[in-house]
Amino acid sequence: MELLSYYHYAPCCHVDKLNWKLVEKSLNSSRSKLFHGRRAKAMCLGSSSNRDSLGLFDLEHFNYSNIQSSDQRYRMRSFSSVEGFHSAISPNTLNESSNDYVVGGKDDVRNVSERDESTTKVLIPGLPDESNGDSGSPISSGYWEWKPKLTIHYEKSGTENVSSPPILFLPGFGVGSFHYEKQLKDLGREFRVWAVDFLGQGKSLPSEDPAPLGMNEGLSEEDLLWGFGHEPEPWAKELVYSVDLWQDQVRYFIEQVIGEPVYIVGNSLGGFVAVYFAACNPQLVKGVTLLNATPFWGFLPNPSRSPRLSRIFPWAGTFPLPSSVRKLIELIWKKISDPTSIAAVLGQVYADHSTNVDKVFSRILETTQHPAAAASFASIMFAPRGQLSFEEALSRCKMNSTPICLMYGKEDPWVKPIWGLQVKQKMPEAPYFEISPAGHCPHDEVPEVVNYLLRGWIRNIETQGSVGLPLIDDPASIQFSVLRELEFVREGSRKSVVVSFFGSRFSVWNLISSFLKSRIADLGINSR
Numbered sequence: 001m002e003l004l005s006y007y008h009y010a011p012c013c014h015v016d017k018l019n020w021k022l023v024e025k026s027l028n029s030s031r032s033k034l035f036h037g038r039r040a041k042a043m044c045l046g047s048s049s050n051r052d053s054l055g056l057f058d059l060e061h062f063n064y065s066n067i068q069s070s071d072q073r074y075r076m077r078s079f080s081s082v083e084g085f086h087s088a089i090s091p092n093t094l095n096e097s098s099n100d101y102v103v104g105g106k107d108d109v110r111n112v113s114e115r116d117e118s119t120t121k122v123l124i125p126g127l128p129d130e131s132n133g134d135s136g137s138p139i140s141s142g143y144w145e146w147k148p149k150l151t152i153h154y155e156k157s158g159t160e161n162v163s164s165p166p167i168l169f170l171p172g173f174g175v176g177s178f179h180y181e182k183q184l185k186d187l188g189r190e191f192r193v194w195a196v197d198f199l200g201q202g203k204s205l206p207s208e209d210p211a212p213l214g215m216n217e218g219l220s221e222e223d224l225l226w227g228f229g230h231e232p233e234p235w236a237k238e239l240v241y242s243v244d245l246w247q248d249q250v251r252y253f254i255e256q257v258i259g260e261p262v263y264i265v266g267n268s269l270g271g272f273v274a275v276y277f278a279a280c281n282p283q284l285v286k287g288v289t290l291l292n293a294t295p296f297w298g299f300l301p302n303p304s305r306s307p308r309l310s311r312i313f314p315w316a317g318t319f320p321l322p323s324s325v326r327k328l329i330e331l332i333w334k335k336i337s338d339p340t341s342i343a344a345v346l347g348q349v350y351a352d353h354s355t356n357v358d359k360v361f362s363r364i365l366e367t368t369q370h371p372a373a374a375a376s377f378a379s380i381m382f383a384p385r386g387q388l389s390f391e392e393a394l395s396r397c398k399m400n401s402t403p404i405c406l407m408y409g410k411e412d413p414w415v416k417p418i419w420g421l422q423v424k425q426k427m428p429e430a431p432y433f434e435i436s437p438a439g440h441c442p443h444d445e446v447p448e449v450v451n452y453l454l455r456g457w458i459r460n461i462e463t464q465g466s467v468g469l470p471l472i473d474d475p476a477s478i479q480f481s482v483l484r485e486l487e488f489v490r491e492g493s494r495k496s497v498v499v500s501f502f503g504s505r506f507s508v509w510n511l512i513s514s515f516l517k518s519r520i521a522d523l524g525i526n527s528r
């Protein structure tokens with residue numbers, strides 16, 4: 001999830017009826033090594049029952065119910081609560097099996113939008129329901145020291161499932177392993193599942209200053225930002241938070257922590273890294289699933305590919321940050337780390353605003369308060385491009401016959417469906433599932449659907465095709481397009497989304513032609 005993209009879209013946010021609560025500090029011992037007594041405070045607009053008020057909140061005691069933007073030029077649809085549904089199906093029944101259930105007859109409720117009555121409905125399992133005593137697979141957290149002073153945070157689940165294949169989740173920009181909590185709890189019941197924080201993000205920020213400024217610079221310890229000193233520490237002399245660093249990080253993590261080839265799943269930036277990694281290390285990858293993958297990353301030229309052009313840029317994300325960059329970064333960082341800005345981004349990327357993003361919001365906000373966060377952000381933004389482009393990485397994956405699955409939220413305002421369709425054109429054998437309504441982070445917005453599709457795809461690969469792809473009733477239809485309405489129960493209410501599957505014979509022209517034919521047919525009916 002790219003927080004920076006917030007600046008490329010006009011709407012900011014007006015968020016009401018939200019209950020942002022700081023995530024429970026279940027890992028105090030681990031967190032203490034990252035946050036060295038630095039009290040994190042931020043200004044935000046709160047509201048009381050009588051009047052709006054400007055308040056100062058402390059992260060350690062953060063609990064407020066409303067955020068409102070002071071700039072009335074920006075608006076965001078409110079995160080409304082889920083409208084009640086009268087479900088005729090028990091959540092317990094759904095959680096007992098991962099099989100499909102074709103639902104016949106006309107449904108009398110619509111949570112999201114009206115559906116075509118001819119669309120086949122498929123009932124899929126919901127997530128673990130804690131209200132019924134099912135909390136899912138337990139999640140544990142750990143730290144792995146890759147290199148001196150470079151410690152990586154990760155979460156894992158289902159490690160007792162020794163006979164099942166391992167899955168590794170890679171997060172988007174600005175988030176971390178916490179963004180896959182719904183996958184760890186659910187898929188951990190059947191698979192061995194890991195999620196990792198990229199270096200420079202989440203809880204993989206450094207525990208020491210890579211380029212100390214020094215107390216004699218006239219700044220108090222509370223206001224001191226890391227990485228803006230005069231000389232880098234020995235361990236940080238060549239440190240740049242680039243895509244090449246992250247793909248190296250993933251390689252060593254798989255080799256040293258997981259210990260065998262994995263199915264790798266990436267959202268947004270994580271999708272880019274997943275393809276890049278698979279292209280460079282096919283022997284460690286069983287398959288790749290892309291969730292609204294970012295099709296490009298990095299702004300500056302790669303020095304090995306464009307040595308002359310790269311010399312034009314005097315700084316490329318190393319430590320310390322130049323003094324000329326500091327004021328710019330401080331200005332940008334102050335804006336994007338503001339709670340209203342974070343809330344605005346979440347408002348953009350989630351198509352269904354009934355999705356509870358309290359934990360995501362608080363974890364992102366918590367990360368921004370780390371003293372190394374601003375300089376790490378600058379290093380990421382000024383790091384050079386990778387040695388392979390997204391297209392080149394895809395070509396290598398195709399050459400290596402690496403299985404790839406595409407799952408894209410149709411209502412993503414950033415990585416629009418056309419990007420997923422372009423990947424499909426390059427990889428015609430890759431199954432493409434387009435989910436609607438769903439935005440940039442379908443794994444968090446409609447985890448029931450993503451988990452269901454991922455389970456089915458992995459089983460298809462593991463059985464070498466003897467188990468069919470999910471939603472494909474007729475093996476012959478795998479070459480063509482299929483439309484299904486997937487229904488599931490969440491917190492006692494029924495929800496539904498439409499999933500379009502595009503097979504190997506799919507083309508963008510077929511999609512356009514089908515759309516035009518449907519529009520002409522609609523016009524003909526309306527003119528009667």
